[in-house]
Amino acid sequence: MRRGGHEGNSERLVNRTVERYGVWLRSAVVLLCGALGLVRADGADVPGALSLLAPAALACGVRLRALRRPLPLALLWTLDAAVVTLVGLSQPVVGGEGANAMVEVAVGISVIAFQFEWATRPVAGVALAGAGGVACVLGDVLSSPGHGPDVVPLVRMLIQVGLSRAGYLIVRARARAADRSAAVRAALRREADVAAARRATEREYLATLHDTASATLLMVSQGDSRDWSWLPPRARQDLEALSAMPGFEAGSVDLAALLSCVPEGEGQARVRLTTHIEGPLAIPSGPGLALFNGVREGVANVSRHAGVREAELRAWRDEANGVVVELSDAGRGFDPDSVPVRRRGISGSIVGRMRAVGGTASITSRPGAGTRVRWRWPDRGRAPQTGHAVRATGVPCPPRTPAQHTAAVRFIRGQLLYGAQLVALLICLVWQFTISLRRLVAHQDVYEPAWAQTAAFLCLVAVAVTGGAHLLRGRRIPPGVRGCCLGAVLAASAVSAYTLPPGHSTGPADWAFGVVGWHALFLLADLRVRVYAVFLGAHTGINAAAVVWHGTPTAAEAAVLGIATVGSCGLQLAIGVLMTHLLRDTAPAAGTAAAREEELRTRERIHEHLQSDHKERYRALTATTVPLLVGLGHGVLSPHDEEVRLRCGVEGARMRRLFAEGDAVSDPLLNEVRACVEVAEHQGVTVSLAVRGRPGEVPVEVRRELVDPVAVTLGRTRSTARVTVVWTPGAVRVSVVGVDCADDRTEAAADPADGRSADQGVSVVRTRRGESVWAEASWSRPVPSGVDLP
Structure with a gap:
C-alpha cells in the first residue's frame, strides 16, 4: 500500500518485474529482427547494415548489464534512444520490403517495452516512443525518396504505446488494491496477535510476581516465622525475577531509598558511611539498581x-538533570592502571554495569591519597541505551502459519491475475475493432470468399464477449466454456489463413494473425505458460501450413514471415511469460515480503504495548517494592521490625489488586477492592465491606488510583476496618476507615498515588484521628443519559 509516496510490496515487485522483462524483451527482439534483416539484405548492403545494427546490439548488451549494476538514468535513456534511432535508420541500408517489416517490428516492440522499462517515469517512456516514431519516419523517407512517410505504422505504433501504458496501469492498480487489502487484513490480524500476546505475557508475568515477590512480602507481613535465615537469598532472587520483567527498567525508584539500604558490613569489616543525599532522586529502576549494586x-x-x-557517600542531581553518586575514602589508595585485567571488581561490577544502562563510572585514586568513585547516569528521558534490534529481541510474536501465508499469496495472485486478464481483454477489443476491422473492410475484394473472413471476425467477437462477461463479473471462465472458446479461436485462425490468396499471409490483408493470440491469452492466463505456448505453436503451424499449401515460399518471403511471427506471436508469448512470472514468482515474493514486514510491525507493536503495560502497572510497585526487596535481601531491613512488616503488607495488597485487575468480572472495581480486603483478613484484620449504588464502567488507570488508598490503609491496620464503595451517576467514591492504624513513617514511599492522582482526575483525602485513619478517593465520571439515582 502506498503511504506517503511509498510503494507497497506488490506494486514494488510488479514495477521491478516489468522493468526487467521490458529490457529483455526489447533486447531479444532487436537482436533477432536485426539478424533476420541481415539475412534478408543483399551482400553489398551487409557492411552498412552492420555499422548500424552492431552498435544497437551493443547498447542492448549494456542495458542488460545495467540490470545488475545500475547506471545513471540519463545514460540509460540515451542508450535506449540510440537503439531505436539506429534500428530506424537501418531501413534504407537493409533495403526491400523485409527492411520495412524488420524496422516496424523492432521499433514497435521497443516502444511497447519502453512503457515497461520506464513505467515509473512515464515522461521518459513517451519521449522514447516519440524518438522511435521519428526514427521510423526518417528511415521510411530515406528508403523511398520522393514518397511521403506511411502513417499507418505510426498510428499502429501509437495504439500499441497507449495499450501498453494502459495495461501497466491496470496491473499496477490491481497490485495497489492487493497491497491495500493485504494491509487491512494484516492490521486486523496484528491487533488480534497483539491482544493475544499481551494476555499471554501478562499472565506469565503476574504468575511470576505471584510466586516470588508477592509470596515473600506476605510471609514477612504476617511475621509467623522465627528463623528468617531464608529471607535474604529469597529476597535477592525475587528482585532478580522482578528485574527480568519487560518494562521493569521503565519503572521509577527513589535512588535515595535504595542508597539508604547499602549494606555497611558487620563486625570488624563494617564500614561506617557518612551520607549526604539530596533526595528524593527518582530514576528508572534499571539504572537505579545498577547504581545501588555499584555502590x-x-x-x-x-x-x-x-x-x-x-567512607563518605554523596548523591545529587546535576544541572543536566542527571544523577551523580560519589563514594570516597581516605584510605591507602592505588593505581587504577595497575589493576590486573582478570580482576573484575572495577571493570565489571562498577564500570561495566553502568555502561550497560547508559551511564558512566570513573575511579580516581593514587597510592596514599585515598580513592574516589563517581557514577553518573544522564537522565535523557528515555530507556537505557539499547538498540532497536535488541529491544525487539525476545518479544513474543505469534508465528505466521503456513495457511495465512498461503492465503495472502493466493489473494495477491488473484488480484494480479484479474489485472492481467483485463489487460489481455482490453488489447483484444481495441486491436480487433481498430487495426483488424480496418484491414477486414479495406480488403474485402481480396478474400476468397469474403463472407468466411467476416464470419471468423464475428466468431472472435463472440469469444471476447463471452469471456469478458465472466471476467467483468469477477467469475472464473468455466473449463467447458474455455475449451469451446479456444476451439473457436483456432477455427477463426484456420479460416482466415486458408481463405487468403497466396502471398498475403501476415501482410496488410491478414487481420487475424496478430489478434488471435490476444484472445487466447486472457482465456489461458491462469494456466502455465507452456499451455499458451502450445496454442501459439498451433496457431503459427496453421498459418505456416496455409503458406506452404499455397506454394513453397522463397528465403526472403520466409524471413518476412519470421519477422512477422516474432512481432506478433513472439510479443504475445513474452507477455504470457511476464504474466506467469507475476503470478508464479512475484505474488509469492510479495506475500513473503509482506509477511516479513508484518512480523516486524507486530513485534514492534507488541513491544510497544508491553512496555506501556508494564511501565504503567509496575511503576507504583517498583517505586516501593524494590527498596523493600533490596533492604531485605541485604539485611538492612529486618523482618522483626513492625514497620517493615506493615510496609510488606501494603505491597502485598497492591500486588493482589494487580492480580485481580485482569479478572473477567462484571464489576472490576469491586473485585480489586475485595482482593485488598482478603489480604488484610489473612493478616488478622476484621474488615466490613459495603457497596452502594449501581456499578458502572471505570477505566483501569482510574481504578488503580481509587483502590490504592484502600490497600495502603488496610495494610497498616491492626484490628478492624470498614470499606465503602459508593456509586452515583456523577461520581465514584471509595473510602476506608482503619481502626488501630500504625503511623506511616515512610508516607512518601508508601503512597505512590500522591502526585499522580490528578492526572486521572482522582482526588484523595486522608485524615488521622488518634489511632484511626480515614481515607477517601473519588472520581467524577460522565453522567450517562437515562440513569437515575439509586
Missing part, C-alpha cells in the same frame, strides 16, 4: 582494600 561493590572494596573503616 555496594565500592563499599565492599573499601572494607577489603582501603585499610580504613569510614
